Amino acid sequence: MTESTKAIVAKIEAQLIADRRDFHRYAESGWEEFRTASLVARRLSDLGYQVLAGRQVIRDEDRMGLPPAEVLEASWQRAVAQGGDREYLDLLRGGFTGVVGILDHGTGPTVGVRCDMDSLAMAESQSEAHRPVQEGFVSVNENAAHTCGHDAHTALGLGLARVLMTLKSSIQGRVKLIFQPAEEGVRGAKSMVSAGVLDDVDYLLGLHVFTGWTLGEIHPGMGGFAATEKFDVLFTGVPAHAGGNPQEGQNALLAAAVAVLNLYAISRHGDGATRVNVGQMQAGISRNVIPPHAQLVAETRGANSELSRYMHDQAVRVLEAAAEMYGCDLEIRPMGGAPSAESDDQLAGRVARVAGEMGGFRILEPTESGGSEDLAYMMQRVQERGGQATSIGLGADLYGISQDARVGRDAVLNAHTPEFDIDERALGVAVELLTRVVLDIVGV
Amino acid sequence: MTESTKAIVAKIEAQLIADRRDFHRYAESGWEEFRTASLVARRLSDLGYQVLAGRQVIRDEDRMGLPPAEVLEASWQRAVAQGGDREYLDLLRGGFTGVVGILDHGTGPTVGVRCDMDSLAMAESQSEAHRPVQEGFVSVNENAAHTCGHDAHTALGLGLARVLMTLKSSIQGRVKLIFQPAEEGVRGAKSMVSAGVLDDVDYLLGLHVFTGWTLGEIHPGMGGFAATEKFDVLFTGVPAHAGGNPQEGQNALLAAAVAVLNLYAISRHGDGATRVNVGQMQAGISRNVIPPHAQLVAETRGANSELSRYMHDQAVRVLEAAAEMYGCDLEIRPMGGAPSAESDDQLAGRVARVAGEMGGFRILEPTESGGSEDLAYMMQRVQERGGQATSIGLGADLYGISQDARVGRDAVLNAHTPEFDIDERALGVAVELLTRVVLDIVGV
């Protein structure tokens, strides 16, 4: 059977690359993946999967960091214009851009595979040295670029769907292919979890391609994802002429400045690492007017969910007091968040074993990621129910960086730079590996 | 003679209003008054004035708060398209938008009259209730609106030019009509002073129309203009991933927050009133990145120039220390400034007397203005040389606000609101009054 898997995958390799490039070209950022998701749904349906989409798999109230309604509508119209599937687009309208495909065959456990579809909200490199420019698949959408590899994840998810359907007869159980929106900013997973999408999943797999590791390098069970809360803060005060009657103002910029300083001064915690950052601030209207509003873009993190909660609670206390100190109204808007998560050793070990059987891999020692992952919400739900989950990291560095050159590289920042690109051979490798792992679990 | 002045002015009243509406419609903000200034120069020249313009009356190095070169160029091109005078436009190109018209007749002192030409950089009201909309002279230029009455000052300056030329034979001395750019933000006067424009002026008059006072209400010698410094501040740090390696960042937003807080905490001064304001702040690039830059838009003021210098010196000390505290580079850009100034009692008394002779005025008790005036630079130079200067405030409230309703109104903020408009009858009143005062000084 393993022979045939490799052969089957080989046949779809061109399709994988074409798909990835198509999604890359029509990059759509979080909650705006209308074209991408509609095409995913159409394809899954055509392959014979049971397809759930839109509000069937997204709980409205738990969507975090949602763009304004008019932005969502403009992006939806763009998706219509760029060849999205009209039937599914109607289901997704308004920012319900999740899709689930189910393959049900015989009695057995349920395996979920998470693929994320959103791009970053940034401009892609227009340099002639950038392969997507050279080969014509650079993003055509403003402020949207696949600089984190989710185009690859979407493409390989469709490839996996096709291969598994081919091998359907070998399966005893269920496969759930979960295409999620808004992974960036850890905004989307929560709404799929609360919609119940993970409630019947016994084994959950997530795979992320990484630059910084070359093809064949693999992490079977990444972990140490920090728990995090993302939030925007709005202080609203009262304007006044700064020369004539400054005392009539309520200075929102000053409130925000006090808040910023004291956020960073939140006490370190004896139980482990914590973080806080105010990444952006915008305040005021004119040089000679007491600033009537100030906006902060902030986040807190903790090595585990309890530490994250500690940081968030402290942050709220600081923000409330700062607002009160300067007579301002305060609004704290949740914009994203994720719990901490660890891969299950047992499932990670299974992935490692299957990779060993498949050959061509070098298993790296898992290191602390430092960052956060929206997948953590899904892992948490599966693990709560007694299931197992793992997050697989797969090397896809385009330029064959040597072991030595890698020292000091910061893969995470790399991933969000305008020049990001991947080794597309990783697509086939990923599809074969995931197929083998799925069959290792639900194969007959 | 006084009879004929009133009669002469009556004849140009329609022109005054037409001019004011033309300048209003093609509002141009500070250093971009290309169309306005070129038409002023053309008109003065046609009337027989000796005209100086551009670098003849503006010292390059002392221009403050200058827009970027490309903005200046775009506005210049716009002025070409909107009917500016090509000959003078060439002299003004690059933001040298000052004009001086000289009438020289016989031997006698020199009287200067300052008129400012710039609009605010803001949007004008598009409400149907707004008269400029109703009558078709609302600003057609983006982010430029005459909401402080400088359109009126420019128009009445041209009217004054015309009337004085008619009365030339009655004059023994010189009249200098000084049309200055960039009064808003107190940015333009300094460069005209250092170009020597005021060096031969014995008497200086400036007139400002005000809402909040009705037609006929007048301040013959306003004072208490606070000395002020306007400046922008740029902190430049180092970005880093806020989760992975926050210690590698140098946090510019934090430096700016510390600076803001400590700017407001600068010690009060036993010798008089001081002010500081940070009107705007923009910082950071992304939620999860240590912010590598932060920009402040700030000002300091003092009841006199010494107090203003104290505040600015302290502010610089705070800013430098805040930058050092967070390992940031610091740039402080001067964006404007004015000394304090007081009108000369003698000249103000003369204006009051002439107004009394002319009739129809109610002289208000001068009150502290609280604000700053770019005219102060010019007043200072004239007074240093032993001359006299006064700033005249003239009521022009459109809606005939009663004495009682005025209580609690903040004329300064009013002046900068999108709905600002004036009683155009004030144009003729101003021309007649200024004509009479000029003749009282240099008339035979």
Next chain:
Amino acid sequence: MTESTKAIVAKIEAQLIADRRDFHRYAESGWEEFRTASLVARRLSDLGYQVLAGRQVIRDEDRMGLPPAEVLEASWQRAVAQGGDREYLDLLRGGFTGVVGILDHGTGPTVGVRCDMDSLAMAESQSEAHRPVQEGFVSVNENAAHTCGHDAHTALGLGLARVLMTLKSSIQGRVKLIFQPAEEGVRGAKSMVSAGVLDDVDYLLGLHVFTGWTLGEIHPGMGGFAATEKFDVLFTGVPAHAGGNPQEGQNALLAAAVAVLNLYAISRHGDGATRVNVGQMQAGISRNVIPPHAQLVAETRGANSELSRYMHDQAVRVLEAAAEMYGCDLEIRPMGGAPSAESDDQLAGRVARVAGEMGGFRILEPTESGGSEDLAYMMQRVQERGGQATSIGLGADLYGISQDARVGRDAVLNAHTPEFDIDERALGVAVELLTRVVLDIVGV
């Protein structure tokens, strides 16, 4: 009559100096003036005055900045040991150290004269160059020294009492000699006002000796006393080991630091001068423990009572928010306070006239004092009732400083230095002047 006044005063000059030195030697600070006040009461009684003392003239609840009960008791015991009057000491026990002496003769208005009795709570100079050391009247009491001249005020009040009693037959009206405690820190006057002591006073005189002005220099009507609030602040948090479990602490020192910074950042006010100062801070228990408490010693001021209230309201808002920000309990203890006050021109003019008649004075132009005076509470009450009040400043510089040397001297700080001493000839001058002014009002 004026001849006789000078002659009468001349006879008591030795007694004036002896009294001043006795009070100086047994200096007692605010609310602890047990010996001083008991001897004052005894002397007034012996002279034939109706004497009110203790709770008769002090309202318990309005005493501000009271020392702890055990301190009061120890000082009371000390007064017993140092020869206080036992009868009156019983009335004063517990810190009710006010005394009023009343001379009632015929029908006429009531003149009040305020004398303050408290020393500073500081050590006196022990230098051999210090005259009180040389001549044996340096303070024998720890942390108590008459470095502001209240010893002189008490002595001259007794001298005035004696002279007026001699001249009793010339009086038609009432004289109220008001000996108040705790003027330093503006803590005592309020409690005498609320006890009704000023409710029948038509004319109020207060006199203060000043170094920096030589003998004969006089201010007949000082003013510009700033309104002020004095208060202590206690933040109480929770200690924790700073290495092991810092997050378990609630950091009172940090709360206090945030408060301090933001107190100074309270917005300046367009209506006039404001001040805030945190003069002292004590916090924490050990290097490696999160500080569980922090104490601030603070004050706010305003050019008038409204501005003072603005500052105090803002300060309270800042303090409450700072406490909340760091999870601390907050206690704000009023420690003193005074309204603003201005002398009445009419009464000051009368003093100036009488001084002119008496001869030997040089009247100085009143300047803004900048400081606060507890007398202001009493002035306010008298003026509210339609009466007149004035604060007289009298030169008493020991060293005959010339006019030139005076430039730049800060009399207020001088007054509170360990080496403070006065020209005792001012005592007789003051008694004669006050006698003459009193008789000018209620003399027949």
Next chain:
Amino acid sequence: MTESTKAIVAKIEAQLIADRRDFHRYAESGWEEFRTASLVARRLSDLGYQVLAGRQVIRDEDRMGLPPAEVLEASWQRAVAQGGDREYLDLLRGGFTGVVGILDHGTGPTVGVRCDMDSLAMAESQSEAHRPVQEGFVSVNENAAHTCGHDAHTALGLGLARVLMTLKSSIQGRVKLIFQPAEEGVRGAKSMVSAGVLDDVDYLLGLHVFTGWTLGEIHPGMGGFAATEKFDVLFTGVPAHAGGNPQEGQNALLAAAVAVLNLYAISRHGDGATRVNVGQMQAGISRNVIPPHAQLVAETRGANSELSRYMHDQAVRVLEAAAEMYGCDLEIRPMGGAPSAESDDQLAGRVARVAGEMGGFRILEPTESGGSEDLAYMMQRVQERGGQATSIGLGADLYGISQDARVGRDAVLNAHTPEFDIDERALGVAVELLTRVVLDIVGV
């Protein structure tokens, strides 16, 4: 041989307790251990040890957190009066209170044993429930109490000296008994290390008794000692009258407040735990004077020496900038410090094995201590030279706390409370254990 060790120790048990109570009664805090150290030196000498003391084992320049000279002298005089050994007292005078005893027998490695002698600078409980009160050995010295068990360490060090001398013929090598001053505040070890005391030590043992663990509970190799810097900070500004001329002051309290806030805001570090604490602050002189000085008592920590250095460097940057921001002079005084340290597994394993052979122990899982240890300086030097070091924790809880009750107890704070006391049976256990470990290394 093991039998005889237990027997030998049994014979000195009464002496151990008597010694511990004697040192307890005459508690001496850091750098003032004159009586204690002189008696230690005398006893070692009498037992036949080669004794080094004073400047022979303490490098002057590396003493940290030294009390003022007059305090040292007063304590030295007290030691004379309390029966210190006159001969050795002369060597120790001025705060050179270190002693080393050397036993040299045959050829072999050198084993060092560190004992610390200083008390805390705090008052001991005077409660009748406190055993030292009941049994008459409560501290008679003001502000000095053995509330951390160093009295026990000194006593058991002397017991160990006696037992090893008895067993001298069984030894092939050298034993160095190192009695150090000023362990509290991590101030003393550095000066012994730089004097060369550790330069020939191949194996280093340190033992600390702990409450919170009952008799028989043991940690053979404690670790995770945080690196730390202890320092005092003095800001010196300029005073001014807060009402009259606040602008003439340079506000040291404000500088300190800004420093405090920004010290806590120093960025967390991606490589591990960091800490900062400002444990105390004292500032200012009077309510109405701009505070001219402020003192901070502070510390930084890091999980390793590099992290500690990062924190200290950042702290210095913050302090310097805060001083500059408010025109203050700055002095940073090092008051203590220690590197991080880890016990060597090999030596800890040897201790564990010997403990197992001896019997009666329960080996606890080493946990992170969270705190810092002056021993770390010595461990570092030994390990740098290729030697091995370990820090042994030994249970000595007086009250036999059960395993359950222990949960949530904070042993470190416990150790520094006024009621601290120990189970004296631990003295004999410690002597036997250390004797056996020493013989395991250098025994024949």
